[in-house]
């Protein structure tokens with residue numbers, strides 16, 4: 001594997017792959033980001049290079065993971081055209097950047113998978129949605145499935161235009177959930193709790209609810225109803241949150257804004 005960019009998301013994936021022992025030989029091109037502390041554990045060979053020109057000559061990766069910011073793509077991607085070979089698949093995790101964007105810079109023969117993971121991949125609980133181009137072989141698709149599946153769930157789509165909304169919902173989704181922790185804690189403080197207790201119970205509540213949602217076969221709406229006693233305290237809160245001007249129109253607007261931004265990042 002060749003990993004280009006080892007920042008927050010590339011690093012989260014690499015952490016997950018190393019922990020799951022999905023990869024054993026990785027060349028990482030990373031000029032300045034954090035490098036995993038356990039890189040080079042027994043049987044794993046991790047080589048860090050400061051730039052594309054430092055990649056060991058003859059290195060022939062089966063997969064090139066592109067994990068740099070969309071804003072630096074123009075200067076980074078053309079440098080990897082030399083790695084386009086029948087046996088190599090490019091796996092991009094960049095927001096917005098389309099398959100056409102990559103074929104314009106790597107050539108029409110390049111096998112490209114456009115994927116959108118999220119940071120819970122670092123603890124094996126990621127969600128990745130991916131779309132392949134026509135040059136991707138079944139074996140390469142399986143390889144990408146194995147990589148993404150090692151750090152969480154995987155869904156494939158055929159319609160690339162869905163990736164903008166996917167980016168908005170699951171790519172950025174963890175940020176909204178962490179914001180929910182912050183807002184719950186702040187509201188707890190406003191209701192009279194000390195800050196540390198408010199943060200502790202907000203964090204544990206979101207984490208516990210996430211775990212319950214992950215393990216339960218019940219729809220989210222039933223899990224919600226299980227908490228809501230008729231005329232009880234939760235109902236009082238939900239009447240605010242589920243009002244016409246409650247959380248749904250707000251989240252609709254947030255997701256629409258992120259989806260639009262993903263489309264803008266395409267060019």
Ligand SMILES: NC(=O)C1=CN([C@@H]2O[C@H](COP(=O)(O)OP(=O)(O)OC[C@H]3O[C@@H](n4cnc5c(N)ncnc54)[C@H](O)[C@@H]3O)[C@@H](O)[C@H]2O)C=CC1
Pocket residue numbers: 004005006007008009010011029030031032033034051067068069070072076093094095116117118119171172
């Ligand atoms: N952070 C997240 O939750 C998610 C991010 N993504 C995507 O992942 C990509 C990376 O995002 P983050 O990890 O958040 O950003 P980041 O800034 O943490 O990581 C990018 C890394 O690329 C490195 N870099 C810069 N120029 C480079 C070059 N020429 N060659 C190799 N590496 C270079 C930087 O030093 C940095 O460590 C973006 O395209 C983003 O859209 C996708 C899903 C979720």
Ligand SMILES: O=C(O)[C@@H]1CCC=N1
Pocket residue numbers: 095167171172
């Ligand atoms: O905010 C971003 O643009 C990236 C893509 C999804 C999560 N982080």
